Amino acid sequence: MKLLRAAPIIRFLIPKLHQTMSRSLSTGVFQNSQPLNYRAGGRVQPVDSVGQEQAYEPSTGRVIATFACSGEKEVNEAIQSAKTAFKIWRQKSGMERSRVLLEAARIIRERSEELATMETINNGKSIFEARVDIEISWQTLEYYAGLAGSMAGQHVQLPGGSFGYTRREPLGVCVGIGAWNYPFQIACWKSGPALACGNAMVYKPSPFTPITVVLLAEIFTEAGAPPGLFNVVQGAAATGEFLCKHAEVAKISFTGSVPTGSKIMEMASKGIKPVTLELGGKSPLIIFSDSNFDNAVNGALMANFLTQGQVCCNGTRVFVQRDILQKFTEEVVNPCVLGECRDDMTCVKEEIFGPVMSILPFDTEEEVLERANNTTYGLAAGVFSRDIQRAHRVAAGLQAGMCFINNYNVSPVELPFGGYKKSGFGRENGQVAIEYYSQLKTVCVEMGNVESVF
Numbered sequence: 263m264k265l266l267r268a269a270p271i272i273r274f275l276i277p278k279l280h281q282t283m284s285r286s287l288s289t290g291v292f293q294n295s296q297p298l299n300y301r302a303g304g305r306v307q308p309v310d311s312v313g314q315e316q317a318y319e320p321s322t323g324r325v326i327a328t329f330a331c332s333g334e335k336e337v338n339e340a341i342q343s344a345k346t347a348f349k350i351w352r353q354k355s356g357m358e359r360s361r362v363l364l365e366a367a368r369i370i371r372e373r374s375e376e377l378a379t380m381e382t383i384n385n386g387k388s389i390f391e392a393r394v395d396i397e398i399s400w401q402t403l404e405y406y407a408g409l410a411g412s413m414a415g416q417h418v419q420l421p422g423g424s425f426g427y428t429r430r431e432p433l434g435v436c437v438g439i440g441a442w443n444y445p446f447q448i449a450c451w452k453s454g455p456a457l458a459c460g461n462a463m464v465y466k467p468s469p470f471t472p473i474t475v476v477l478l479a480e481i482f483t484e485a486g487a488p489p490g491l492f493n494v495v496q497g498a499a500a501t502g503e504f505l506c507k508h509a510e511v512a513k514i515s516f517t518g519s520v521p522t523g524s525k526i527m528e529m530a531s532k533g534i535k536p537v538t539l540e541l542g543g544k545s546p547l548i549i550f551s552d553s554n555f556d557n558a559v560n561g562a563l564m565a566n567f568l569t570q571g572q573v574c575c576n577g578t579r580v581f582v583q584r585d586i587l588q589k590f591t592e593e594v595v596n597p598c599v600l601g602e603c604r605d606d607m608t609c610v611k612e613e614i615f616g617p618v619m620s621i622l623p624f625d626t627e628e629e630v631l632e633r634a635n636n637t638t639y640g641l642a643a644g645v646f647s648r649d650i651q652r653a654h655r656v657a658a659g660l661q662a663g664m665c666f667i668n669n670y671n672v673s674p675v676e677l678p679f680g681g682y683k684k685s686g687f688g689r690e691n692g693q694v695a696i697e698y699y700s701q702l703k704t705v706c707v708e709m710g711n712v713e714s715v716f
């Protein structure tokens with residue numbers, strides 16, 4: 263079982279990192295000394311503030327950064343900086359945007375060990391998972407670089423030689439607000455499609471993880487993005503609210519909890535701004551007795567214990583068909599697996615956002631589908647079975663935006679990701695994300711004379 267090897271791997275790797283990396287970027291000694299806001303192509307101290315936050319290194323408990331939370335003026339400065347860059351960026355062809363994104367992806371790839379180490383220091387996840395996050399991040403930029411050059415509208419013929427066409431246009435200044443569990447990756451999932459479409463972005467990371475997104479901002483600048491294309495403001499709820507309420511923001515893409523998502527939607531509604539909401543979940547994983555047993559066990563571990571269980575789409579309600587229940591339970595036990603669970607228990611109904619798997623026995627397909635869907639969330643779901651017809655039938659019946667058959671928690675950038683029900687709406691990744699960062703203009707062209715009806 264791969265995940266059980268996570269702790270030894272990080273212990274093994276840390277001495278090596280000490281040897282190969284500068285002292286300032288080693289686990290246990292890193293101390294931030296630079297401004298963490300970024301606008302107009304450089305790091306800046308905010309012009310005003312609403313309080314102060316501290317960021318920690320979870321493995322040691324040390325404070326690694328103390329920073330001011332951006333106030334209303336600073337948020338406005340960042341938005342004006344983005345507006346300036348947007349005027350330049352929107353005029354670029356898709357191929358020109360693509361080159362910048364490809365170069366940013368190349369730099370991330372080249373600096374992946376440093377970025378992964380920084381992510382481990384600030385987030386606390388193991389280095390092998392941080393490396394995967396960084397890999398997904400540059401792949402995201404590469405993927406949207408690939409799409410940037412091929413964004414096109416439609417040409418429609420009309421009577422008398424007249425015609426119409428559609429143009430896919432950027433929205434303007436987009437705001438990204440991220441959670442702390444995948445700081446760098448969430449920023450890439452939002453900025454990749456946003457910039458590919460010709461938008462500029464102001465990004466606010468979680469105050470728990472302020473460090474790596476500023477490195478992403480520097481990378482975009484180094485890659486040739488106009489100054490101000492990707493800006494960073496730091497802070498908590500108050501800073502986030504200044505962003506959401508700002509009249510010149512065209513769109514908000516948010517990753518975080520359901521209660522905050524609801525507030526974001528409320529603020530966006532005042533300005534009629536589109537939102538993408540990537541929220542929490544309490545996802546079901548259904549294991550039929552005919553599944554490949556080892557795959558099902560590995561899948562259940564993947565579904566629960568990556569990033570200390572702090573993964574939005576984790577399959578934390580593990581429904582196991584009764585005839586393999588005992589064998590399965592014996593196989594997956596480590597901290598913390600809860601057996602003999604019932605659907606009405608709090609641990610089964612509410613998101614824990616930690617490494618806790620709840621095992622629930624079931625007997626029939628019909629019964630388990632109804633119970634799996636009996637939740638206000640709908641982010642993800644999984645099914646393990648060798649019966650391919652049943653697997654597809656169950657996937658079709660599951661009320662979730664992301665369904666896995668015979669695997670769990672694999673999120674290639676080519677596939678759209680997002681939720682049903684209270685897990686949010688809009689999609690990240692895949693071609694469809696383009697629709698959430700652009701708007702369609704229709705141009706109707708008359709080739710004849712204007713016939714007056716008056």
Ligand SMILES: NC(=O)C1=CN([C@@H]2O[C@H](COP(=O)(O)OP(=O)(O)OC[C@H]3O[C@@H](n4cnc5c(N)ncnc54)[C@H](O)[C@@H]3O)[C@@H](O)[C@H]2O)C=CC1
Binds near residue numbers: 441468501503525575
């Ligand atoms: N669906 C998805 O893709 C993902 C969802 N999540 C969800 O995120 C949650 C955990 O992340 P947290 O950082 O604790 O979530 P959170 O909702 O507390 O915070 C998320 C972000 O929103 C900001 N924020 C808080 N209040 C705000 C307000 N009133 N206005 C504007 N911004 C505000 C925070 O500073 C932070 O940057 C879990 O519920 C998890 O399931 C996490 C990762 C991925």
